[in-house]
Amino acid sequence: MKFRLLIRGILLKYKYILPLSPFNKRMLSIKLPRLDVDLSSDDSSQLNRYNKTPVEVVSPLNPLTVNHVIGADQNNLMENLALKGILKDDPRILKMLHAFKEEGRSVSLDTPDPQLNQVDDVLVSKESFAKCIAQNTIVNKVFKNQLIIPEWKAFTGQITKIFNELRDVKDGKTASYIPQLARVNPDKFAISICTIDGQRQSWGDFDSKFCLQSVSKAFTYAVVLDELGDEYVHRYVGTESSGRAFNKIILDKDNKPHNPMINAGAIVVASLLKTTDPLSERFDHAMKRMKEFAGNGHVSFNNSVFLSERETADRNYALSYYMREHGCFPEGSKHRENLDLYFQLCSMETTCDSLAIMAATLANGGVCPLTEKRVVSNTAVRDTLSLMLSCGMYDYSARFAFNVGLPSKSGVSGDMVLIVPNVMGIAVYSPRLDELGNTIRGVKFAEKLVEIFNFHHYDSLIFNESNKIDPRIKNIDVELLNICNLLHAINNNDFDFVKKYILAGILLEEADYDGRTALHIAAATGNAEILEYILRYWKVTPDPKDIYGRTPLSDAIYFNHPDCVKLLQAAKQKYLANGYENEALDSVQSEMIKKMNFLAIDNNNDSSS
Structure with missing residues (x-):
């Protein structure tokens, strides 16, 4: 029923x-x-x-x-x-x-x-x-308006403003170490968003294809964790930030790559993916898993980029031989095939729209929002996001974590993913890179995003004094929460809290489920000081009725608060004098006021005698 x-x-x-x-x-x-x-x-x-x-x-x-x-x-x-x-x-x-x-x-x-x-x-x-x-x-x-971002139009309107601001950014240059990246139009720019409910919107060149490059490292690491478990994976790769360049020939104190987000670690992680299978099977498996992240969206392979990567990979070959010398690879792995698979992973091609879905799968704990199928385990996502936060932005990782406070990963093709856990995944594509290899527009977008919305990892601290927007809350929920807090403060005679809410611009005329306003509560509790303060900011009739037909004045009379009665009478007369209404006091209220005045006089006589 x-x-x-x-x-x-x-x-x-x-x-x-x-x-x-x-x-x-x-x-x-x-x-x-x-x-x-x-x-x-x-x-x-x-x-x-x-x-x-x-x-x-x-x-x-x-x-x-x-x-x-x-x-x-x-x-x-x-x-x-x-x-x-x-x-x-x-x-x-x-x-x-x-x-x-x-x-x-x-x-x-x-x-x-x-x-x-x-x-x-x-x-x-x-x-x-x-x-x-x-x-x-x-x-x-x-x-039922139960989506994670209920006010979708307002939220995307803010993103549109940021996108338009960043279109004019012309700083940076495209990667030039292979011709395929050097030939890309540097002015291409796209932003795509996918929430954990599958709400999506894209801006700019979101259909343009680009290679994942280093962004693939995060997804490959999540897949390997899911298939082999963290204990096995971290026998071969560490979890610390290296503090060195992402392609530095260096290992940690245990003779392991520092983390999976640098080249050395990513090569080792690639070697763990179906280690003993033929290279063709390993590639097909990796492609299948990437498509699962994207909800069967566009993920393909760019062979020309793969060939160029392999031809210009002297540093990666040196890294690989150095690691083989120190026993960094699992038993039975094939050295050249591991490198080829790593280059193939970097050469996988997608669009900004599909990459946002991949990011949203991580934000959703490993479940793709569109297919609603689990891609990787929750534990694998947890560990992946942890390392993306600390190591995902090359040599800018620590500063980015400080400024933005969100897990992210960038690539030299100009792509970047940004994860807001339990909320959304964001993809940015802009080939203009800074000197550290990060997309300039992508970094600026992330910084502007957390300036407006409370997405920074520590924006959720209690007693937060920022005015950032929480897009997860319905506007009506915020208004109802504010009015409930105000009425509660009035009932508890918390004058400081009442001042705070009124000065913050709360709509005083809003009522609770019984139609009772701030005036009703102040009049019923008899706090004349709070009532007088509220009346200073009251813009409509000071005689609103609740669902039972009671007004603040009738409450003040009923609960015998003469000071409140005088304040409400004066406010009513002032309101009528300004020509807002042509009303007189209700006859019942007038009789009650006369009775109250009589009782007040009688009490004064008793006290004087």
């Missing part, structure tokens, strides 16, 4: 409930895009093959009448989803559309409305509609 009521509430909210027909059940007409996609497949490379016609829910619409269509903004299901960041190429949405098609096949399309008889139109009952969306948790989350 609860479930059916919940669905009914969802449908009512979005006006999907139709008027009863005397002839048959209430129905919904749902216009679907033409699908030539195998929806049973997880291969989202097919996503661009279908007609991009948006899904429209045309309702309320009685099957026997034609002209009962309401506003398009409430009828377009895909538009409502897109406003919250759920895009039409989301695999979860495609499965829902497939469910609509399946449900519609059992319903007759023989109606007087010619539009309902088109190939693209499906007629489903209200019950079928509820059944289709009930199987899709993300749609229910959208309808």
Whole structure:
């Protein structure tokens, strides 16, 4: 029963409930895009093959009448989803559309409305509609506004401002050690965001392809941890920041590479990936795992970059031979194949949009937000994020951790991932690099992001005095929390706290669930000092009624607080004198005031005698 009521509430909210027909059940007409996609497949490379016609829910619409269509903004299901960041190429949405098609096949399309008889139109009952969306948790989350970033438009608006500010940044140069990187347009710039709920948006050249380069190190390390466990992996690679250049020929005191985010450590980690398998099998396995991170989004291989990397890798060859001399590789590994696999991992190609999904999989504890499948274990993600925070930005890692406080990894192609744990993954692509090999726009973006939002690792400290935005909280939740805190402070006679909230600009006129305002609570508790202070900032009638019809003045009279009565009477008269209303005191209130004044005089006489 609860479930059916919940669905009914969802449908009512979005006006999907139709008027009863005397002839048959209430129905919904749902216009679907033409699908030539195998929806049973997880291969989202097919996503661009279908007609991009948006899904429209045309309702309320009685099957026997034609002209009962309401506003398009409430009828377009895909538009409502897109406003919250759920895009039409989301695999979860495609499965829902497939469910609509399946449900519609059992319903007759023989109606007087010619539009309902088109190939693209499906007629489903209200019950079928509820059944289709009930199987899709993300749609229910959208309808109930329970996504991790509830105010998606406001959040992405802030990101748009940052993106536009950084477009004019022309500092830095592209990597030039191989021709494929040197030829890239230095002005390319893209930002993509994917939350743990799969809310996505991209800016700029987000479809441009680029190689992962060193960003692959984080994902490879997570895969190896997941498959072999941290105890085995860290027999061969350490967890400390080296304090040296990322390609320095040096080992730690235990003759191991310092960490997996530098070249030496990444080569050793690559050697642990399916160590005894043929190189072709190892590469296929690595590609499969990368695609899983991306929710089967775009991940490919750039052979020309691989060949160039291999031809110009003298330093990496030297590192590898040095480590082989010190016994850094697992038994049975093949030296040249390990290096080739490392170069292949760096040469894997993706887009900013897909890279954001990969980052979001890490932010989501190893579960891809789009496929909702576990890619790596939670423990593997924990260890990966820890090292990304301390070692992910080459020789700028410590400073970046201090300024930004988020796990990240950059690559010399100009790509960078930024992880906000339990919230979102962010990908930035801009080939202009600083002298340390980090994307300049990417670093600036991260710094601006934590200036605006409370994403820094230590922004969550209690008694935080910053005014940063927490996009995880609904605006209405913040307002309700503030008004509840204010009313609680008034009830406890906490004048300092009341001042703090009022001076912070809280909407004093807001009420609680009973319609009681700050004036009601102050009048009922009898704190004239607080009441007088509130009245200074009160902009509307000082006589608001709660759901029981009581006003602050009637509360002050009822609880026998004469000082509060005088303050409210004066405020009422001042309000009326300013011409806001043409009201007089309620007759019942007037009688109660007279009685109170009589009692006050009587008490004074008793005390004087």
